[in-house]
Structures are given as structure tokens and as C-alpha cells.
Amino acid sequence: MSALLEIRNIETWYDLVYAIRGVSLSVEEGTITAILGNNGAGKTTILRTVMGLITDQPDKGEIEFNGHRIDGMDTEKIVRLGISCVPEGREVFEELTVRENLMMGAYIRKDKKEIQKDVERVFAYFPVLSDRVNQWAGFLSGGEQQMLAIGRALMSRPRLLLLDEPSLGLSPLLVGEIFDIIGRINREGVTILLVEQNAKKALDVSDNALILENGRFVLKGKSRDLMKDDNVKEFYMGVRSQASVKGYQRWKRKKVWR
Amino acid sequence: MIDLMQMIISGIAVGSSYALMGLGMVLIYKSSAVPNFVQGEMALLPVFIAYMIIDTYGYPVHVAFAGALAFAVLLGCFLEFAIVRRAKEPNVIGLIIITIGMEMALLGLVSWKFGADQRTMPFPISSYDSVMVGGLYISTLDLLTLTVALVLMTGLFLFFRFTKFGVAMKATQQNEAVARLMGIRTRRVKMMTWGISAMVGTVAGLLIAPTIIEPYMMWDPLLKGFAGAVVGGMTSLPGAVFGAYIVGIIEHLFGGYVSIEFKSVVAFAVIVIVLCVKPSGLFARHYVKKV
Ligand SMILES: Nc1ncnc2c1ncn2[C@@H]1O[C@H](COP(=O)(O)OP(=O)(O)OP(=O)(O)O)[C@@H](O)[C@H]1O
Ligand SMILES: [Mg+2]
Numbered sequence: 001m002s003a004l005l006e007i008r009n010i011e012t013w014y015d016l017v018y019a020i021r022g023v024s025l026s027v028e029e030g031t032i033t034a035i036l037g038n039n040g041a042g043k044t045t046i047l048r049t050v051m052g053l054i055t056d057q058p059d060k061g062e063i064e065f066n067g068h069r070i071d072g073m074d075t076e077k078i079v080r081l082g083i084s085c086v087p088e089g090r091e092v093f094e095e096l097t098v099r100e101n102l103m104m105g106a107y108i109r110k111d112k113k114e115i116q117k118d119v120e121r122v123f124a125y126f127p128v129l130s131d132r133v134n135q136w137a138g139f140l141s142g143g144e145q146q147m148l149a150i151g152r153a154l155m156s157r158p159r160l161l162l163l164d165e166p167s168l169g170l171s172p173l174l175v176g177e178i179f180d181i182i183g184r185i186n187r188e189g190v191t192i193l194l195v196e197q198n199a200k201k202a203l204d205v206s207d208n209a210l211i212l213e214n215g216r217f218v219l220k221g222k223s224r225d226l227m228k229d230d231n232v233k234e235f236y237m238g239v240r241s242q243a244s245v246k247g248y249q250r251w252k253r254k255k256v257w258r
Numbered sequence: 259m260i261d262l263m264q265m266i267i268s269g270i271a272v273g274s275s276y277a278l279m280g281l282g283m284v285l286i287y288k289s290s291a292v293p294n295f296v297q298g299e300m301a302l303l304p305v306f307i308a309y310m311i312i313d314t315y316g317y318p319v320h321v322a323f324a325g326a327l328a329f330a331v332l333l334g335c336f337l338e339f340a341i342v343r344r345a346k347e348p349n350v351i352g353l354i355i356i357t358i359g360m361e362m363a364l365l366g367l368v369s370w371k372f373g374a375d376q377r378t379m380p381f382p383i384s385s386y387d388s389v390m391v392g393g394l395y396i397s398t399l400d401l402l403t404l405t406v407a408l409v410l411m412t413g414l415f416l417f418f419r420f421t422k423f424g425v426a427m428k429a430t431q432q433n434e435a436v437a438r439l440m441g442i443r444t445r446r447v448k449m450m451t452w453g454i455s456a457m458v459g460t461v462a463g464l465l466i467a468p469t470i471i472e473p474y475m476m477w478d479p480l481l482k483g484f485a486g487a488v489v490g491g492m493t494s495l496p497g498a499v500f501g502a503y504i505v506g507i508i509e510h511l512f513g514g515y516v517s518i519e520f521k522s523v524v525a526f527a528v529i530v531i532v533l534c535v536k537p538s539g540l541f542a543r544h545y546v547k548k549v
Contacts, residue, residue, distance in 0.1 A: 053435055079441035091436045093429045103422065104429050108441035156441065 004029040004191050005050070005083075005160055010061030010071070012042075012049045019045045020058070021215035027160070027208075032182070032192040034202040034223065037212035043195040044088050046212075047162045050193075051085050052078050065160065080108050084158030088165050088195075090145040092152070094138030098129055101137050101148055105155030115155070122151035125181050143174045150178075154185065161185065163194045167201065179205050203227045264394055265510045271400035273506025274407035278462035279476075279483025280490070280498035281414065282455040287492055288431040289451040290342060292353035293484065298476030299364035300337065300452075301459035304330040305379075305467050305475075306372055312380055319381060323464055327457050334456030338449045369473045379467035403465045410461055411499060418495075427451060478522070482506070485525035489532045490541045497541025504528065 003026035012020035019042045027033045037043050049058050052075040063071040070078050084105075093101050102122060106115045123130035126147040132140060137148055146166060153161060166182065167175040179201050186192050186205075196202035203209055203223045211219040219229070279297060286294040308326035311317050317325075337360055345352060388397040418424040430437040430447045437444050462479055483498070486505045490497025505525045513521035532540060 051439060053438070075438040076441050076443050079439065085439050087436060087439065091433060093432045093436070095432055096425065096428060100425050100429075103425060104437070104440045104442070107422070107426060152440075 003027055004066055005193065006062075006064040007046075007050070008062045008064075010046075010049060010058040010063060012045055012054060012057045013059050014045075014054070019215055020049065022061070023212075023215070023217055024061075025210060025217070025220075027191060027193050029159075029191050030186075030189070031208060032186050032194060032206040034194045034196055034206035034209040035212055036196060036199050036202060036209060039197075041212040042215040043212055044164055045215075047085060047087075047164050047193070047195060050078075050162065051075055051083065079156065082157075082159035083162065084153040084156050084160070085162040086149045086153045086164060086166060089168065090142070090149045092137040092140070092145045092148050095136055097134050098137055098140070098148060099133045101152050102155050105152035108156055118155055118157065122154060125154075125184070126151055143170050146170060146178065150181070150185075154190075158190060160191045160193065163192060165195055165197060167196065167198045175201060200227075261514065262511075265514045266507055267394050267396055268400070269507030269510035270503055271396065271404055271506075272510070273486075273503040274400075274403045275462040275466055275479045276482040276486050276506050277499045277502035278407055278410065278458050279479045280487040280502040281411070281483075281495060282459040282462075283484055283487050284490075284492060284495055284498045285451055285455040285458070287487070289427070289448050290338070290353065292342075292350060292357060293492075294455070295354065295357040295480075296337065296360040296364065297455070297459050297483075298480035299361050299368070300330065300334055300456035301463035302368055302473065302476045303333060303364055304456070304460040305463040305471060306368055308464060309372075309377070309379055309467070309471055319379075326464060327460055330456040330460035331453040334452035334454070335449045337456075338452035342452070343445065343449075365473055372473070374473060376470055376472045378469065379464070379471055381468035383468065399465070399468055406461060406465060410458065414458070414495065423447075423450075482509070482525050485529050488529050491538055494541035501540065 005025075005027040007023060007025045009022050009024050010020055011018070011022055023042075023046060025033070025035075035043050035046065045054070048054050050063055050070075052070070052073055058071055061071070062069060065078070065081055065083060068081060070081065070083075093104060096104065099119070102119055103115075106118065109115055126144075128144055129147060129151060132144070137145060140148060146168075150163070150166065153163075163182065166178050170178065175198065182192065182194065183205050192206075194202060194206060204227075206223045209221065209223045210217045221229075279301075282297050282300075283294050286292065286297070304326040307329050308322040311322035311325055312319060341360060342353070342356060345356060348356070383398050383402055386397070387399075388395045389401060418428055426437070426440075426442045427447050427450070429440065430442060430444045431451075434444050437447075459476075462483075463476055466475055466479065482505050483502055486500075486502030487498040489501030489504060490499070492498075505528055508528055509521055509524045512524045
């Protein structure tokens with residue numbers, strides 16, 4: 001059986017910046033896959049490439065969703081095939097109300113009754129939103145905006161949900177809550193591709209994980225295996241495997257994966 | 259006192275056509291990020307089409323006006339589709355040049371086809387009749403203009419508030435990339451914005467036409483509408499309406515009490531003052547992006 005999302009050797013350029021340098025990945029239906037990596041590694045770029053948001057990209061390679069080639073397709077069409085995306089930094093429509101934001105999430109649907117049910121479902125996930133239905137999204141707190149962005153993405157009833165750093169800027173308590181909900185969404189049947197900086201949480205919630213550095217994957221595997229990997233521990237979870245002789249942390253990396 | 263009220267009433271009446279032009283500009287500014295200098299000509303050509311339908315083919319006024327409005331929507335959509343959209347990753351200056359180019363082309367077309375004579379639109383309501391409201395005179399044409407403008411603004415308000423396409427249009431204006439992530443066909447939405455904007459402008463043009471039709475007829479309302487929009491912050495529809503009425507009223511008061519010759523300059527004085535006091539315009543809103 002082939003994967004729900006299959007990326008084969010894509011390369012993405014921003015003009016002269018070579019951002020994604022040959023990346024392959026497959027996301028099996030029903031799983032959570034996490035992409036970890038430092039700032040500027042290219043995580044967001046991968047998601048943007050999948051969504052067709054970067055004009056004329058990917059430059060090389062193929063992307064297949066559910067057996068259909070989607071690279072080079074218009075974003076509007078890709079969304080209609082069943083992919084939904086929570087962009088980095090929430091990006092709610094600030095001058096639309098919470099309800100209008102959710103309605104826009106359901107833009108591609110016509111079944112009014114079912115849409116209303118899904119609004120209720122989002123409010124069940126995020127009760128704070130239901131108190132703010134008629135308030136402009138720009139006046140929500142950062143955490144509330146993140147919830148709204150996730151809720152909005154669910155409104156199209158996607159088969160595959162792309163999440164770009166859902167924990168960005170949230171308090172530890174809220175991070176835990178968001179990750180619980182990501183798990184719940186997945187158990188209710190949505191396949192998830194998750195980009196994260198918070199390696200511990202991401203590895204906890206995901207089935208598979210990949211580590212991206214400078215536009216290339218340097219490590220792939222089951223999340224529970226990566227959690228035990230010394231390099232991952234040291235570089236992404238801030239656990240020092242060896243105490244430094246002089247007692248201070250060295251900034252230079254001992255090993256570069258390549 | 260009566261004088262003052264009379265001037266304010268006249269200011270509001272003329273402010274209505276400024277408001278419609280300002281609304282048209284703001285609609286396009288919000289979706290294509292360009293001050294649209296072809297706004298006037300997008301109204302001018304349909305007005306002349308209406309004139310031609312009446313004068314040459316002898317159809318009744320309402321048919322001609324309906325035809326002109328439909329033509330305006332098509333014209334607006336066409337300009338966006340055929341020209342504006344073709345500019346790849348344009349900057350504001352480039353876009354302004356494009357709109358000025360389109361402006362000159364359309365103006366040239368109208369001048370060439372219809373000549374520079376001044377005419378008036380045959381119209382059942384004349385600007386010479388007037389009604390008395392509480393001791394004040396208001397011409398029936400002004401009254402009609404005011405009514406139509408208010409009805410149209412209410413219509414726009416309801417459209418943006420309650421229809422899915424209207425909300426999608428706002429979403430596209432606020433964040434185009436994310437609107438696409440919602441599955442909104444943003445190119446089509448932007449094209450329709452131009453169509454609607456041309457139609458709103460044409461309503462203003464058709465209401466001016468019974469007084470005068472000539473190739474430069476839209477210049478004054480365009481500049482004043484633009485001034486009103488800037489006063490309102492350029493991105494707010496109510497702001498543009500409010501700003502346009504302010505410009506209309508102040509202009510009339512200035513014309514009445516100070517100097518009729520410099521009346522037209524007032525709009526720009528108002529802009530300068532507003533920009534000094536509140537540079538972002540009276541109605542602009544700002545969010546601090548939350549991280
Ligand atoms: N619009 C752009 N134009 C040019 N270069 C870009 C653009 N966006 C990103 N880049 C470059 O592409 C590379 C990957 O960026 P990307 O945003 O995908 O990183 P990221 O892994 O998501 O980082 P972060 O964790 O900080 O969000 C970076 O080197 C960045 O400078
Ligand atoms: Mg990123």
C-alpha cells in the first residue's frame with residue numbers, strides 16, 4: 001500500500017536560495033509524522049512546497065497525495081483534495097470574527113448543517129473560542145489564535161493536516177494541551193504531518209520523525225527510537241550526554257550528521 | 259444659520275459621489291495594494307456607453323443604466339484579468355504606472371469616440387427641481403444621489419458582512435496566501451473586486467451624468483474621493499465614506515465663507531492636516547502581531 005503523502009526528492013529554491021536540497025518522505029495514513037530541525041533548516045519551506053504556495057516550485061521531484069500528483073498544482077485545488085494547513089505563526093484573519101474565520105476554513109464545503117456540527121466540534125476542542133465567536137480574531141491572545149488556526153484548518157475536514165510549529169510562543173501548560181488535542185485529532189482519523197521545535201513533545205506524540213538540517217534529512221526513524229538517540233537528545237532536547245571537563249557547555253558540535 | 263445648514267446639505271450631496279469613488283478606490287487598494295488611478299475612467303466609459311444606448315439606439319434610461327452597470331463589472335474584471343494580473347511580483351510604483359497607463363488609454367478612447375463636447379444625460383430627474391426639507395432646499399437629483407449612495411453602501415455592508423463570497427473577499431484582502439490555503443480562488447476574488455469597484459464608481463458617474471457628461475467629468479470626484487479615502491486611512495470602507503463626506507462638507511463651507519476659487523484645493527489641505535495629526539488616517543487599525 002502506498003503512503004497518503006509521498007514526497008520524492010524535491011528541491012525548492014527561493015530565487016537563488018537553495019532551501020530544500022532533495023528531500024523524500026512518506027506519511028502513512030493514520031499516523032503522525034514529525035519534522036524536527038533548527039531555525040532555517042527548511043521545515044516551513046517543505047510544507048509550503050507541499051501546499052503549492054511557492055510559485056514554480058518544487059524545482060525538481062514529485063509530490064503525490066492519495067495517488068495524485070500534486071506538485072505544480074494550484075493551492076486551491078490541493079486543498080480540495082483533502083489537505084489542510086496551519087501556517088507558521090497562526091495567521092488568522094485578524095479582521096474577521098472567530099466565526100467568520102471558521103467559516104473560511106469550511107469555504108470549500110457546501111453542507112451547511114454538517115459545517116455547523118463541525119463548528120461545535122471545534123468549540124468542544126477549544127471551549128475558549130466559543131466565548132469569543134463574534135470577536136475579531138486580531139483581539140484574541142496568541143494562544144487563542146493558535147487554537148483558532150487549528151480549528152479553522154479542521155473545518156475543511158482534511159484527510160491530511162499539516163501543522164507548522166503549533167507550540168510556538170505558548171506557555172508550557174498550553175503546549176501540553178495543544179499536543180493532547182493533536183493526538184485526539186489524529187485518533188479521530190486525521191493523518192498529521194507536524195513541524196516542531198519542541199522535540200520532546202513532538203517525539204512523544206508522533207509515530208515517525210525526521211530530522212532536517214540545511215535542507216536535507218539527516219536522520220529518520222520511529223519516534224520512540226529517536227527519543228533514545230544521543231545526538232537527538234543533545235542537540236534537540238538540550239540533554240547533555242557528557243559533562244564537559246571544564247564544567248561549561250561547549251557550543252561547538254562534536255558531530256555533524258552528513 | 260440657514261446658510262450654514264444649506265451649505266452642509268450641499269456638501270453632503272456632493273460628498274455622496276466622492277464617497278462612492280472613495281469606496282471603489284479602497285476596495286481595490288485593499289485587494290491589489292494599489293491606489294487605482296483608473297477608477298474614474300472605469301466609470302467614465304460605462305457612462306458614455308449608457309449615453310450611447312439612449313442617444314443612438316433610443317432605449318429607455320433604466321435599460322441603459324442597467325447595461326452600463328453590467329458593462330462596468332465586465333470592464334473592471336477585464337482590466338484586472340488582462341493587465342494588472344500580468345505584472346509579476348509588481349511593486350507599488352509599477353502598479354501605479356499600470357493604472358495610470360490604463361487611465362490614459364481609456365480616457366483617450368472616450369475622447370476619440372465621443373469628442374470633448376459637453377453634454378448631459380437625458381434623465382427624468384433634473385438638477386433644477388428641488389424639494390424643501392425643513393426650510394432647506396435640496397435638489398431632487400442631490401436627494402436621489404444621496405439615497406442611491408446610502409442604499410448602495412448598505413448593500414455593500416450587508417454583502418461583506420453576511421455573504422460567503424463577501425467574507426472571502428475580506429479574507430483575501432487581509433492575507434492572500436492563507437486565503438488560498440482555505441481553498442479560496444483568490445485570483446477570481448481579486449478580479450471580482452475590480453468588477454464591483456468599477457460598478458460602484460459607475461453609479462457615481464451615472465448620477466453626475468444628468469448634470470454633465472464630458473471626458474474629464476470623473477476627475478474631480480475621483481480626486482476628492484481619493485482624498486476622502488486617505489483621510490479615512492485608505493483601508494477602511496466606513497472611513498472612506500466618512501472622509502468623503504468630510505471633504506464634501508468642508509469644501510462647501512470653504513467655498514461659501516472663504517473663497518470659491520480655492521474650493522478645490524481644500525480637499526488636499528484636509529489630507530495634509532489629517533496626515534499631520536494621525537498619519538495612518540482616521541480609521542486605520544493596527545495590530546501588534548502576536549508571537
Ligand atoms: N521568502 C523567502 N525568500 C528567500 N529565502 C527564504 C524565504 N523563506 C525562507 N527562506 C530561506 O530558506 C531557508 C529555510 O527557511 P524555512 O522558513 O523553511 O526554515 P524553518 O526550518 O521553517 O525555520 P524556523 O524554525 O525558523 O521556522 C532559510 O535559509 C531561509 O532563510
Ligand atoms: Mg518555519
